[in-house]
Amino acid sequence: MHRYRSHTCGELRASDVGTDVRLSGWLHNRRNLGGILFIDLRDHHGIVQLVVRDESSEIDEQLGSLAKESVLRVDGKVTARGAENVNPELPTGEIEVEVTEVEVLGGAEQIPFTINAEDGVNEERRLEYRFLDLRRERMHRNVMLRSKVIAAIREKMVAQGFNEMATPILSATSPEGARDFLVPSRLHAGRFYALPQAPQQFKQLLMIAGFDRYFQIAPCFRDEDARADRSPGEFYQLDMEMSFVEQEDVFEVIETLMTELFQELGEGREVTSPFPRIPFREAMVKYGSDKPDLRARLELTDVSALFAGSGFKAFADKHVRALAVPDTAAQPRKFFDSLGDFAVEQGAKGLAWVRVGEDGSLAGPIAKFLTEDDVKALTDTLGLVPGHAVFFGAGEFDEVSKIMGAVRVEAAKRAGHFEENVFRFCWIVDFPMFEKDEETGEIEFSHNPFSMPQGGLEALRTKDPLDVLAWQYDIVCNGVELSSGAIRNHEPEIMFEAFGIAGYSEEDVEREFGGMLRAFRFGAPPHGGIAPGIDRIVMLLADEPNIRETIAFPLNNNALDLMMGAPSEVDEARLRELHLSLRKPPQVKQAEKAKQAE
Structure with missing residues (x-):
C-alpha cells in the first residue's frame, strides 16, 4: 500500500x-x-x-x-x-x-480562527494566516474555480486560433494611467526597469512581427489604491491581440469565449447573447454609468429640456434626470423616504419624487411645483401610467449621473425590477478620444492613447477634439467592467497628430514611444485587442463582492502582505550594490527615532 x-x-x-x-x-x-x-x-x-x-x-x-x-x-x-x-x-x-x-x-498549534465555519474573523487576521484561510471550503472552492477559469480560457483561445506567448516582466515605463513599480538596475547605476502595467506595447509588436493571434494569462503590476473590484499591486488578465481585424471581429472572439465560459462555470445562471452595443454617451444618460448593471430593468431619461426656463428653481436650467419606476402603487411612504436616504449617501442633497394616481394626476413632495404643461410633458416623455413613481436628480451632468445611476440600481432591487442569477453582458462603444481637464482646461486623452480615432487623420484635423470618437470599447457584466480594449493606431502620422492634440511634441512621442514608432515604420498591420481581468471574471462567477476573495495570496487594502511581511526593508549593503540611498519623509524619520528611544 x-x-x-x-x-x-x-x-x-x-x-x-x-x-x-x-x-x-x-x-x-x-x-x-x-x-x-x-x-x-x-x-x-x-x-x-x-x-x-x-x-x-x-x-x-x-x-x-x-x-x-x-x-x-x-x-x-x-x-x-x-x-x-x-x-x-x-x-x-x-x-x-x-x-x-x-x-x-x-502536528498543529492552536489555530487562530475556525476553519470549519465562517465565524466572522476580520480580514487582516485572515490575510496574516492566509494558508489557514485557504483551507476553508469557500476559499478553497474559489481558488479551484480560478484554476478552472484559466484552464478553460486557454482551451477556448487555442480553439479560436490564438497562440499563447510570453512578454517581458522587466521593461520600460509605460503611460497606462497608474504608477509603475520600479526595479533598480545593479548594472546600470541610476536607471530602473518597470514592471509592466500591461503588455500593451509588446503585444502590438507581436502583431507587427506577424504572429496574427496572440494571448497570454498576463501578470500586470500597478501601484494604485485598492477597491472592492481592484487588488493593489498585481492582477492577472487574459491579454489578447489579433491582426487584420475591425471592432466586430474582436467582439466575436470575446463573446464566444465569455458566453461559453460563463455557461460552463456559472452554475446554470443565464447568459445573454449577443451582447448589446451601447454608445458611451447613451450609457451615461440612460444608466448614469459607463459600466451599467443591466440586471436592473429601469432606465434614466434626460428631461432637462422640459424644465428649461421653468419656474421650478430646483430644476430650472440644470441637468435633470428622471427615473420612472412602474408598479409602485402598493409601496408605502417608507419606500420613497429610504430611497431618498440612499441618494443622500451617494452625495445627493435629497431625492425629489412624484407618483402617478389612478386618474393620472401627480402627487408627492414636488407635485405642487409642476404646471399642467410639465405634467403632460413628463407623462408623454416617460410613458407614465397609474402606479408609476418618478424620481429626479438635478445638477451638473457628472454628479447627477453618479447619483442617479446608483439610485436606478437600488430602486430596481427594492421595487422588484432586478434580475437575479443572470449574467448581463454589454459592450460600451464609441468612447471620446479626448477630454478636457477640469482644472487646467487642457485637452488630454480620455482612455487609451494608442487607439485609432474614428475617421482617422481627417477627423483629428477637421473636428473639435472633444467630438472625435475612438475605436475603443469596454466589456461589462453585471455592473463590473471586465476590460477595456481598442482597435490600435498603427500609423505614425496619426499617432503624432493625436498626441499633438494632447500636448505632446513629436520629440516627446519619439522619446516615449520610439520602439513602437520604429516598428510602425516597417509595415504594421491593422490590429486590435482587449484584456479581460481574470480576477474579476472569477469574482462574478463566485458571486463574491470583494476581489481579494478570488486571489490566493492578495495584498491588503494598504498594499501590505501581512503573511510574508512585504514590502520589507533592505540593508545598507544591498542599497549600495543597487546605487541607492533613501530619502524618508520627516514623519517616518520621527517615528523611527521614537522607536529607537523606547
Missing part, C-alpha cells in the same frame, strides 16, 4: 464497503457521542468520516487529544453508515472508516 494513501478523502463510496484503506489529511472536526469518537478528515478532494468505537483504546486517546488541523495518516476499513446516519450533503455520506491505526504526519 502507498506510504500515505490508497484513496483520497472525497473518493470513497458505498461500493467501497469492506475495503481496507489508507487516508491522509487534516483533522477537520471532532465529535464524541456516547463514547463513540467521530472525526472528519479533510483533504483537497473532500471530507470523510472516521469512527473509533472503543473509547478505552490508544487510538481514541490519540485522536481525542490532537489539535484540529493536525495532519494525519490513518488506516481502517470502510463500513456502511446506518440509514438514519447517512449524510446526503457529503459525497462520502453513505460510509465511514473504522480506524485501526493512526500516524501524526504534522
Whole structure:
C-alpha cells in the first residue's frame, strides 16, 4: 500500500464497503457521542468520516487529544453508515472508516480562527494566516474555480486560433494611467526597469512581427489604491491581440469565449447573447454609468429640456434626470423616504419624487411645483401610467449621473425590477478620444492613447477634439467592467497628430514611444485587442463582492502582505550594490527615532 494513501478523502463510496484503506489529511472536526469518537478528515478532494468505537483504546486517546488541523495518516476499513446516519450533503455520506491505526504526519498549534465555519474573523487576521484561510471550503472552492477559469480560457483561445506567448516582466515605463513599480538596475547605476502595467506595447509588436493571434494569462503590476473590484499591486488578465481585424471581429472572439465560459462555470445562471452595443454617451444618460448593471430593468431619461426656463428653481436650467419606476402603487411612504436616504449617501442633497394616481394626476413632495404643461410633458416623455413613481436628480451632468445611476440600481432591487442569477453582458462603444481637464482646461486623452480615432487623420484635423470618437470599447457584466480594449493606431502620422492634440511634441512621442514608432515604420498591420481581468471574471462567477476573495495570496487594502511581511526593508549593503540611498519623509524619520528611544 502507498506510504500515505490508497484513496483520497472525497473518493470513497458505498461500493467501497469492506475495503481496507489508507487516508491522509487534516483533522477537520471532532465529535464524541456516547463514547463513540467521530472525526472528519479533510483533504483537497473532500471530507470523510472516521469512527473509533472503543473509547478505552490508544487510538481514541490519540485522536481525542490532537489539535484540529493536525495532519494525519490513518488506516481502517470502510463500513456502511446506518440509514438514519447517512449524510446526503457529503459525497462520502453513505460510509465511514473504522480506524485501526493512526500516524501524526504534522502536528498543529492552536489555530487562530475556525476553519470549519465562517465565524466572522476580520480580514487582516485572515490575510496574516492566509494558508489557514485557504483551507476553508469557500476559499478553497474559489481558488479551484480560478484554476478552472484559466484552464478553460486557454482551451477556448487555442480553439479560436490564438497562440499563447510570453512578454517581458522587466521593461520600460509605460503611460497606462497608474504608477509603475520600479526595479533598480545593479548594472546600470541610476536607471530602473518597470514592471509592466500591461503588455500593451509588446503585444502590438507581436502583431507587427506577424504572429496574427496572440494571448497570454498576463501578470500586470500597478501601484494604485485598492477597491472592492481592484487588488493593489498585481492582477492577472487574459491579454489578447489579433491582426487584420475591425471592432466586430474582436467582439466575436470575446463573446464566444465569455458566453461559453460563463455557461460552463456559472452554475446554470443565464447568459445573454449577443451582447448589446451601447454608445458611451447613451450609457451615461440612460444608466448614469459607463459600466451599467443591466440586471436592473429601469432606465434614466434626460428631461432637462422640459424644465428649461421653468419656474421650478430646483430644476430650472440644470441637468435633470428622471427615473420612472412602474408598479409602485402598493409601496408605502417608507419606500420613497429610504430611497431618498440612499441618494443622500451617494452625495445627493435629497431625492425629489412624484407618483402617478389612478386618474393620472401627480402627487408627492414636488407635485405642487409642476404646471399642467410639465405634467403632460413628463407623462408623454416617460410613458407614465397609474402606479408609476418618478424620481429626479438635478445638477451638473457628472454628479447627477453618479447619483442617479446608483439610485436606478437600488430602486430596481427594492421595487422588484432586478434580475437575479443572470449574467448581463454589454459592450460600451464609441468612447471620446479626448477630454478636457477640469482644472487646467487642457485637452488630454480620455482612455487609451494608442487607439485609432474614428475617421482617422481627417477627423483629428477637421473636428473639435472633444467630438472625435475612438475605436475603443469596454466589456461589462453585471455592473463590473471586465476590460477595456481598442482597435490600435498603427500609423505614425496619426499617432503624432493625436498626441499633438494632447500636448505632446513629436520629440516627446519619439522619446516615449520610439520602439513602437520604429516598428510602425516597417509595415504594421491593422490590429486590435482587449484584456479581460481574470480576477474579476472569477469574482462574478463566485458571486463574491470583494476581489481579494478570488486571489490566493492578495495584498491588503494598504498594499501590505501581512503573511510574508512585504514590502520589507533592505540593508545598507544591498542599497549600495543597487546605487541607492533613501530619502524618508520627516514623519517616518520621527517615528523611527521614537522607536529607537523606547
